[in-house]
Structure formats: C-alpha cells, structure tokens
Amino acid sequence: MNPDPGTTRTRPNHPRSTVNRLSAEDVTLAYDQRVIAERLSVGIPDNSFTVIVGPNACGKSTLLRALSRMLKPRQGRVLLDGQAIQSLPAKKVARTLGLLPQSSIAPDGITVGDLVGRGRYPHQGLLRQWSTDDERIVRESMASTGVAELADRYVDELSGGQRQRVWIAMALAQQTPLLLLDEPTTFLDIQHQIDVLDLCAELHEEQGRTLVAVLHDLNHAARYATHLIALRDGAVIAEGAPADIVTAELVEEVFGLRCQVIDDPETGTPLVVPAARKARTNVEAAF
Amino acid sequence: MKVPRTQAEPAQAAPTPAAPTSAASASAAPTPGTAAPAAPARAFRGRTVRAVGGLSVRVDVRAFTVVVLLLVAALAASVVLIGTGDFPISAGDVLKTLFGTGSASQEFIVEQLRLPRVLVGLLVGAALGVGGALFQTISRNPLGSPDVLGLGQGSTAGALVMIVLFSGSPEQVTVGALVGGLVTGLAIYLLAWKRGVHGYRLVLVGIGVSAIVTAVNGYLITKADLVDATRAIVWMTGSLNGRDWEQVWPLLWLCAVLVPLVLGNARALRMLEMGDDVAYALGVRVERTRLLLMVAAVLLTASATAAAGPVGFVALTAPQLARRLTRSPGPNLVPSMCMGATLLVVADWASQKVFGADQVPVGVVTGVLGGVYLLWLLVTERKAGRI
Numbered sequence: 001m002n003p004d005p006g007t008t009r010t011r012p013n014h015p016r017s018t019v020n021r022l023s024a025e026d027v028t029l030a031y032d033q034r035v036i037a038e039r040l041s042v043g044i045p046d047n048s049f050t051v052i053v054g055p056n057a058c059g060k061s062t063l064l065r066a067l068s069r070m071l072k073p074r075q076g077r078v079l080l081d082g083q084a085i086q087s088l089p090a091k092k093v094a095r096t097l098g099l100l101p102q103s104s105i106a107p108d109g110i111t112v113g114d115l116v117g118r119g120r121y122p123h124q125g126l127l128r129q130w131s132t133d134d135e136r137i138v139r140e141s142m143a144s145t146g147v148a149e150l151a152d153r154y155v156d157e158l159s160g161g162q163r164q165r166v167w168i169a170m171a172l173a174q175q176t177p178l179l180l181l182d183e184p185t186t187f188l189d190i191q192h193q194i195d196v197l198d199l200c201a202e203l204h205e206e207q208g209r210t211l212v213a214v215l216h217d218l219n220h221a222a223r224y225a226t227h228l229i230a231l232r233d234g235a236v237i238a239e240g241a242p243a244d245i246v247t248a249e250l251v252e253e254v255f256g257l258r259c260q261v262i263d264d265p266e267t268g269t270p271l272v273v274p275a276a277r278k279a280r281t282n283v284e285a286a287f
Numbered sequence: 288m289k290v291p292r293t294q295a296e297p298a299q300a301a302p303t304p305a306a307p308t309s310a311a312s313a314s315a316a317p318t319p320g321t322a323a324p325a326a327p328a329r330a331f332r333g334r335t336v337r338a339v340g341g342l343s344v345r346v347d348v349r350a351f352t353v354v355v356l357l358l359v360a361a362l363a364a365s366v367v368l369i370g371t372g373d374f375p376i377s378a379g380d381v382l383k384t385l386f387g388t389g390s391a392s393q394e395f396i397v398e399q400l401r402l403p404r405v406l407v408g409l410l411v412g413a414a415l416g417v418g419g420a421l422f423q424t425i426s427r428n429p430l431g432s433p434d435v436l437g438l439g440q441g442s443t444a445g446a447l448v449m450i451v452l453f454s455g456s457p458e459q460v461t462v463g464a465l466v467g468g469l470v471t472g473l474a475i476y477l478l479a480w481k482r483g484v485h486g487y488r489l490v491l492v493g494i495g496v497s498a499i500v501t502a503v504n505g506y507l508i509t510k511a512d513l514v515d516a517t518r519a520i521v522w523m524t525g526s527l528n529g530r531d532w533e534q535v536w537p538l539l540w541l542c543a544v545l546v547p548l549v550l551g552n553a554r555a556l557r558m559l560e561m562g563d564d565v566a567y568a569l570g571v572r573v574e575r576t577r578l579l580l581m582v583a584a585v586l587l588t589a590s591a592t593a594a595a596g597p598v599g600f601v602a603l604t605a606p607q608l609a610r611r612l613t614r615s616p617g618p619n620l621v622p623s624m625c626m627g628a629t630l631l632v633v634a635d636w637a638s639q640k641v642f643g644a645d646q647v648p649v650g651v652v653t654g655v656l657g658g659v660y661l662l663w664l665l666v667t668e669r670k671a672g673r674i
Contacts, residue, residue: 070567094570101564105427110616113331121558122570126551130335130345138331174569 027076037234049204051221054231094122098176106155113151119173141172161192181213246270350613357625407530414591416627419602421584424618427486432603437497439597441471451511468589525598525650600657
C-alpha cells in the first residue's frame, strides 16, 4: 500500500512539544501483584500510524490496554485530550477512541451487517437506536473494509481474514479519530496479514485517523509504521520513525537477535534479516 | 501488492441517505449469494421506526411476532387453566367471571382460588425466563442458567433450614428461600470474581457451589422427621398448589421494578455478548453492568423460587426455545420472559390434565420436559462440535 519509498521517511512526525491527544504519563501498570511496567511515559503522535513492538511479555498489549482505559494504571495516568481517561464518561471515550481487541466473540447467528452496526453503540441511546446516519456510516465502514457484499452473510460462515475485516469495520463504524489495534494480524495467513495492514495504512492515510497497533512482526512494523515504539521489560528502548531507529544494534538490544538491517526492496523501509545459524556461529567465533 | 477493493470507492463516494432506509424496511426473503451489495435483504434485522426529533426505534419483526404469539398462548393457557380442576368451568364462563359478570360461586373459585395461582405461575415463569436469559448471556453459555449454577439449590437450602431446623411457618420458609438464593448468588459472584467475572469460571464455580449445596440439602433431609421431610420434598419439587394473592403481590412489585431496569440495560448486555474487551471498547461499563444485571437475575430467580419452589429447567429452556423461535442474536430478554410464563402455565395445565388436579407438582412436568430438552441440546451441540 506504500509504493513510494519516500512516504514513510519524509512524513513529518509531530513535533514532541505539542500536546498529543493520547498519552501515558508516568504510568505503572500491573495485574494484581505482577508489575508489567514502571513509570512508563508514551505519547502517541497525532495523525500517526504508531506501532508498538517488542518481545513477548514486554508489556506491549498491557500498554495498549492502559491506553484504551481497560487497565487502570496503578500510578500515573493516561490522558485523552488533556483529561485523565478514567475520569471521562465511558461512552464519551468510546466516541473518541476505538479498540480492536485480540479476543472477540461473534454472537451465534449474527449477520455481518448487524455486527458492524453494533459499532454504533456509543452514538446511540434508548430513544435513538438506529438513525439514518447510523445506517449510512455502517454501510460506509463495510465498504471501506471491503465487506459490503458480505453484509447479509452470517459471521460464523466467514474465513479468518474476512472476519477480521468485519471486526475492523465494526471498530470503524464507531467513528473514532483514534483507533487502537491489538495484534490485528495474529492467526491470519500471510496474504491476509498484508491485506489487513494495507487496510490500516489506507485508513490512516485516506481518513486521517490516528492508529496505534501492537504487531509481532518487526518487518511489518517497520514497513507500515510512521512512528515506532520499541519496548522491552516494560520500558521504551527507542521511539521514532522506523528509518531513524531500526538498526541491528536496536534489534539486538530489544529482541536479543543478531541480524542485518537492509533496505526493503519494495518500500525502502528498514528490513530486518535475522542472522543465519552458521553466520551467527561465525560471528561468535570471530570474537 | 495492493489488494483490489473495487466496491469501496463508489460506495463511499455516493452515500445516498434515502436508499438505505428503504433497503432496511424491505424485508424480502433473502437470497444468499445474489443479494446486491447496496441492498442486502437481511443485513440489518428488523424495521426501524423513525420520528421527528431524531427518535428512532428498531423493531425486530420476527421477534415481535413471537412475543405476541407467546402472549396469546400464555393468556389462552391461563384461561383454560383457570377452568381446569375439580369444578370445571368453561373458558367462556372464566372470561365472563374475570370481567365481573359470572355467578357468585364461580367468582369465588376463579378470583380467590385459581386466578392467583395462575398469576403466580405466569410471574414465576416470566421471572425465571428473564433470569435464565440474563445468566446465559452473562456466562455466554446455554448451560450457565440458574438451575445449573445452584441458585435453585441455594433457595432450597434456605427453605430446608426453615422447615427442618425451625419448623417455620410458610412465610418464614419463603424468606428462608429468598435469603438462601441471594446468599448463593453472592457466593458464586465472589468466588468467580478474578479481575471481573468470566463465562466459564462462572459456570464451573456455579456447578461446584451447586454440588456443595445439594449435599447440604441431602443432609438436612436426613435430619428431618417424617412430617418435615414430606413438607420439604413437596417444596423442593416446585409447585403452584395453594398459591394465593399473598404470593402474587410481592412478586408483581419485584417484576415491575426489575424488568424495566433489566430492559433498560439490554443494549449494553448485547454488547457484552461480544466479549468484555469489545464491550469496553464500545463504552459499556462492563463490570458495573454485569453486577447490576446479575443482582437483578438473582433477585428474580430467588423470588420466583421462594414463591413456587425450585421449578426445574424453565430458566434453562425458556431462553433457548425463545432464541430458536426468534432466530435473533442477542439475549432475547422479552421473548424469554414470555416463553417462561407460557411454559410454566402450560406445564401446570398438562400436569392437571394428565394426573388430575393437584396430584403432581408442576416442577415434575417442567423437569421432565426440561430434561429431555437438555439432552437434545447436549446432543445437537455435540454434533455441531461445540462441546
């Protein structure tokens, strides 16, 4: 989706001095007694496609949960438009900030149209259940995720890739300027992974939404992100444009993986090539 | 590398406000595969009623029809049931009496003896139907109904304590059953709570609690003398015999408060079906909504049980039968409520018709029907590969 190699590099990141719409200030994140991150501060640049990467259990999903209000920080606070997110009314937050979680359940016997329509919940009320706007936005969301012709199919009949698009359509129907995605490509085949990421890039570029995604694949992250946050053990090791920060040293520091970083022949973004076992032994022998 | 998404641009470029409205109200028979992308027939369920001032209400036509038919069935069964007994009264006379033009003897039989009993049956069935639908939706499991979770057993324990240990009055037994159900509900909630209550944990904890309380109940029965034990067994089967206006009023008030409260939260409950995370993302206050609805479900179930004893399987079957009739996703609260009321009254009528007046408690009939249904559910779920 990013045919011009220059796009990712030259897109200006928002200067750090401006106040971002979404940020975490000095947060300590913990589940019961297990502390995941201490005194972590992260800003999500407005209009960016921010990707959070890091090894398993580094706290990236936890951070996303905190940013989306689902996990209350033990200390510090998450700010949305300058206010502590926990203090805002739930529905108001849901009109500004959407989330595509890792786990979701499609109710038995629900159609694609009905499921996507449920994304309108934060805009509805007891007496305003289904306005013409709701219907138009739902149709637009289905169209922009390419599931319009599936509208009257049952969700249980769909393939994994289609289903993920339907859930993304539901999050889009929420019409939030900020959209958080927790590992949107997990469990998908490679072609569907690229498909979903292309879709995200499109939403970011064409609709001007701020996207924050947790991704497992560093190369996907480097290709699609305009802003990358590398986490390890609950701390930010580096953040910035992928071209500026993805180096062999960083990958080794964050993931403990020896590698080369070359230019992606398609996009010119950094491409991480893990060291082969033989090469690795050679390197070790050289020391 | 760009994946073609041909239909995206034109559809987005020209959103026509008028077209979707007509598409939604056209409920033509869906033809899968051939439906045009612009006007899918079953994409959005139901018709939308819109009025000036932004008022818009969605009505699922099929679910609405099911509710009306169930109400008619419940009322018809009630009239027939009022006419059934040692002094049979024809349906016409029952209606006449209800509208105040019957004979004096009929009036006494209908208004003092049989009407309250039928009303208790309707209310108990409705309460169990809603309670069951709430629990099944919250636990996201058709087996997560109050019967399986041990709420009925909890109420029974409360009643047995009153009967066996204190030889209590009927009123005391009712209070005991109510307290027993509430305490059990609270215990299940607290034991299942770990950063929120989740489906499977709720069901497993409930089954565990149910087993423990069943053992306690068995112990209490062995401790009882013959008279108390007989009384206990009758109570434990669930019966509408001898129910009068004293049982009707509290149950009616409780339903009048709780049912609107529950229905007011129905849309949030529907979001909860999709998982806690999705519900959070959509702005539902997940734990608060769930606690509120569980308290309402426990109250409804416990008071229904206190009024008629633990009438088996209504809470389990009513929501599932309602779902199969409406073919609608979602908790189907109102259809479940009507289904519960209909089931209970029909079961009561069947037991009187087959076994004679007041011979077999209604709980036996619902137990048999529900047991057969449960087996069928397990077999079909197994075939569908879900368990």
